[in-house]
Amino acid sequence: MTNEKTIQPINGYLVLLLSLIAIIGGITLFFKAHHILAIVAILIGIILGSGFVLVNPNSSRVLLLFGKYVGTIKSNGLFWTNPLYSKKKISLRASNFDSERLKVNDKLGNPIMISTILVWRVTDTYKAAFEVDDYQNFVRVQTDAAVRKLASMYPYDNFADEGLDEDITLRSSVNEVSEALEKEIQERLAMAGIEVLEARIGYLAYAQEIANAMLKRQQATAIVAARHKIVEGAVSMVEMALAELNKNDVVALDEERKAAMVSNLMVVLCSDKDASPVVNTGTLNH
Numbered sequence: 001m002t003n004e005k006t007i008q009p010i011n012g013y014l015v016l017l018l019s020l021i022a023i024i025g026g027i028t029l030f031f032k033a034h035h036i037l038a039i040v041a042i043l044i045g046i047i048l049g050s051g052f053v054l055v056n057p058n059s060s061r062v063l064l065l066f067g068k069y070v071g072t073i074k075s076n077g078l079f080w081t082n083p084l085y086s087k088k089k090i091s092l093r094a095s096n097f098d099s100e101r102l103k104v105n106d107k108l109g110n111p112i113m114i115s116t117i118l119v120w121r122v123t124d125t126y127k128a129a130f131e132v133d134d135y136q137n138f139v140r141v142q143t144d145a146a147v148r149k150l151a152s153m154y155p156y157d158n159f160a161d162e163g164l165d166e167d168i169t170l171r172s173s174v175n176e177v178s179e180a181l182e183k184e185i186q187e188r189l190a191m192a193g194i195e196v197l198e199a200r201i202g203y204l205a206y207a208q209e210i211a212n213a214m215l216k217r218q219q220a221t222a223i224v225a226a227r228h229k230i231v232e233g234a235v236s237m238v239e240m241a242l243a244e245l246n247k248n249d250v251v252a253l254d255e256e257r258k259a260a261m262v263s264n265l266m267v268v269l270c271s272d273k274d275a276s277p278v279v280n281t282g283t284l285n286h
Contacts, residue, residue: 007071012078124193
């Protein structure tokens, strides 16, 4: 037997009634001085009572007879089985697993801290009970291994300015990374009869030793990008100003005056502080 076998045992309420009848009958016979029959009836009632098994909703019982797999009870209710059966309880409910924060290296070799949140449940009780030693511990170990592998496949962030332009990153590509993580964990847990319902990254950050340096780098990148936009806008405004002056014949400027005007406008527009105007009360030549 290498696959799960679902069985439907005897209704426990019927056997409970028979067990009570046997015990009550035995007591009655005892008072009537039929001691041997009384003992036999009471023993039968006790033996019948030892075979009861209660299965709650979304739970199961794996039955073994002297080390041999008999089957799995998945129906909920009160049942009666062979008193010699050993019964192992396996929950079929969805379970959450929040892994510890692991320190791993991403694709670029940067140390990062990462953890995952996993939602899983048992679908094959035979594999969960007999293919692995402890299926709950198996989930924890294999999830950590899958997270380590996933972190090494993708970079934490996209460094396009250094020529490291990646389509998928751990920080920005949430859906793609979650799908890859779920697939990786499912492949590892399939041998234990476990289905992965959801897997996603719960925590992601640079490791402490490089966190400050990476924060400064991100700030510098943002400042450079902002300055780039400011310069593009300033150049456009200067071009528009010169074009409007020439179009309306407001003032005739030679190349030297144009260069001075462009320089002054660029300083005013690109400065990160408010400019202090100076009024020229003389002529353009002074």
